Amino acid sequence: xxxxxxxxxxxxxxxxxxxxxxxxxxxxxxxxxxxxxxxxxxxxxxxxxxxxxxxxxxxxxxxxxxxxxxxxxxxxxxxxxxxxxxxxxxxxxxxxxxxxxxxxxxxxxxxxxxxxxxxxxxxxxxxxxxxxxxxxxxxxxxxxxxxxxxxxxxxxxxxxxxxxxxxxxxxxxxxxxxxxxxxxxxxxxxxxxxxxxxxxxxxxxxxxxxxxxxxxxxxxxxxxxxxxxxxxxxxxxxxxxxxxxxxxxxxxxxxxxxxxxxxxxxxxxxx
Numbered sequence: 477x478x479x480x481x482x483x484x485x486x487x488x489x490x491x492x493x494x495x496x497x498x499x500x501x502x503x504x505x506x507x508x509x510x511x512x513x514x515x516x517x518x519x520x521x522x523x524x525x526x527x528x529x530x531x532x533x534x535x536x537x538x539x540x541x542x543x544x545x546x547x548x549x550x551x552x553x554x555x556x557x558x559x560x561x562x563x564x565x566x567x568x569x570x571x572x573x574x575x576x577x578x579x580x581x582x583x584x585x586x587x588x589x590x591x592x593x594x595x596x597x598x599x600x601x602x603x604x605x606x607x608x609x610x611x612x613x614x615x616x617x618x619x620x621x622x623x624x625x626x627x628x629x630x631x632x633x634x635x636x637x638x639x640x641x642x643x644x645x646x647x648x649x650x651x652x653x654x655x656x657x658x659x660x661x662x663x664x665x666x667x668x669x670x671x672x673x674x675x676x677x678x679x680x681x682x683x684x685x686x687x688x689x690x691x692x693x694x695x696x697x698x699x700x701x702x703x704x705x706x707x708x709x710x711x712x713x714x715x716x717x718x719x720x721x722x723x724x725x726x727x728x729x730x731x732x733x734x735x736x737x738x739x740x741x742x743x744x745x746x747x
Contacts, residue, residue: 480534481541484527485548491520492552499560503568507643510564513556514635518706520552521628546600553631554596561634562589565654568644581651588659592634595662596627602666611670613724622671625664629671629713633661636710640703664714669721671713 495516502509527545531537566585569578602609602624609623637657645651664671697705 481527481531481536482544484523484530485541485544488520488523488527488545488548488552491516491523492548492556495520495552495556496559499556499563502563504570504644510560510638510644511642513560514639517552517556517560517631517635518639521632524549524552524628542604546604549600549627550597553627554593554600557631557634558589558593558596560638561592561654561658562586564638564644565651565658569648569651570646573648577648581648581655585651585655585658588655588662592630592658592662595665596630599624599627599630599665612668613670613721615670615672615720620673622673624667624669625661625671625714625717626673627665629710630661630665632706633710633714634658636706640707661714664717667717667721669717671717671720 495513498509498513498516502513524545527541531541562585566582566589569581571578603626606623611621611623615621637654645654
């Protein structure tokens with residue numbers, strides 16, 4: 477039984493290794509390899525979610541399993557998406573564009589993709605040593621949140637964009653947008669903003685029949701319309717943390733303004 481959750485972790489590593497090899501094989505003539513790499517990263521996310529749950533359900537949690545899971549996440553959700561982001565978004569820039577601009581974009585892209593990897597590794601290290609961390613913008617008390625964007629979700633953003641658009645960028649503008657998106661994703665991982673974890677969902681409890689219909693509809697959309705659906709889901713989760721942080725800052729700003737405008741309370745004593 478102790479081997480069971482580790483098998484899912486090994487599946488996670490295998491998907492990451494396959495994604496790396498496909499990213500290196502991708503080219504302008506064979507862009508399908510980039511799509512294979514993106515799909516491998518996407519398939520690794522359920523493996524990562526299941527190994528911990530299975531270990532808790534079977535009471536087979538161990539320090540070895542935790543360390544193996546962290547190392548697997550660095551490979552699959554750190555190294556693999558950073559190589560995919562660089563190979564797809566910068567290494568494939570057309571040779572016909574300005575050579576100096578192309579060289580600068582490739583160098584800057586390599587640096588930003590490396591920062592993505594460092595941010596992901598730092599996010600995992602912080603998660604491993606933190607106990608009940610609180611985000612800077614607390615949310616509802618009945619919900620559980622991650623502090624910073626989890627690394628599987630960040631890798632999912634990279635994979636979803638590559639899977640949705642297929643062909644690599646063909647000009648400096650699209651490469652610039654890709655540069656900003658990769659950098660923003662890395663920043664969100666090391667931020668202290670809240671992201672919904674979904675840990676309050678308990679699949680062991682009974683669920684009404686309507687949830688089965690919703691789950692079936694979701695599977696149908698993922699199978700037949702995976703490109704737009706995965707892109708919308710990934711970007712929606714990513715920007716949910718940004719919007720939550722913006723809303724919290726706005727509420728705090730309004731509260732401070734109201735406190736500054738409110739007249740001081742005077743105590744009246746009767747003679």
